[in-house]
Amino acid sequence: MTEGRRERADATRNRRAILRATEELLASQPPEQVSMERIAAAAGVGKGTVFHRFGSRMGLMLALMQERALDLGEAVRTGPPPLGPGAPARMRVLAFLDAVVDMVARNKSLLAALGHAVTTTPHAHDDQPRGAHPVYQEWHTHLSALIAEQRPDLDADLVAHLLLSALQSDPVLRLLERGDGRRLADTLRELATGLLDRQP
Structure with a gap:
């Protein structure tokens, strides 16, 4: 060698x-x-x-989060429907939200570490905002595209941010720590279907 x-x-x-x-x-x-x-x-x-x-510590936590997200990204790109291609946009939105909640629920400590790194790394929020990370960008791009396909009259970009931001809040992380991931998934589905099914 x-x-x-x-x-x-x-x-x-x-x-x-x-x-x-x-x-x-x-x-x-x-x-x-x-x-x-x-x-x-x-x-x-x-x-x-x-x-x-x-x-930095935040760079390490973000890299680990990206590793954890690889399987989900692969399922979205090439996996079977409804998470993967081939299903209607509405079904794919709901399947994706379910999958993201499941991933977040299984990685609560990592998300907590990310939050801690953001608050303890000097200028981390300026140099590498959480929303600019490739994992978040990939999730947001995918979700907003599906929302736009189902409801072209909506501000799909903002709706996707609002749905994903729910997974980054302290109250939601505490809910997941109590094992209430199903409650979160069901509520997100209700919010999403309320938007996707409403006639423009």
Whole structure:
């Protein structure tokens, strides 16, 4: 193996180890206790390696969130309907909202860590706003396109933001911590169907 390939292999291995260590720490500890130092120690790498690879604590949390969202994105693009292509727009909106709620419910600690990183990283909200992250952009683009297809008279861009923003609020995260994901999914479906089914 050449030196360049060895370096790339090392970088890939380190990235996986850091993300796995972050995930394991978040599963067992409050997000505010999961520091970059503890992540580096758990991953078996230097603290500088973590910062070099991810830039900041928020960058690391966002990268982990993006990893978690990959499967959902793949299902949306190539999976079976109604989440994937081939179903009417209305059905796909509801299936997508259900899938996002399920993902958020299974990753509450990561979302809490994201929120903590946003509030503790200097100027994080200026340099990398949550709404500008590729995961959010992808979700918003997909949802707004489906809403526009079903109801071209609506402000689909804003409606998609409003529906997704519900998943980022503290009251909703507390509701999910109590195991009320089904309640959230049902309510989002009611809101969405109320908009999608109303005649212009």
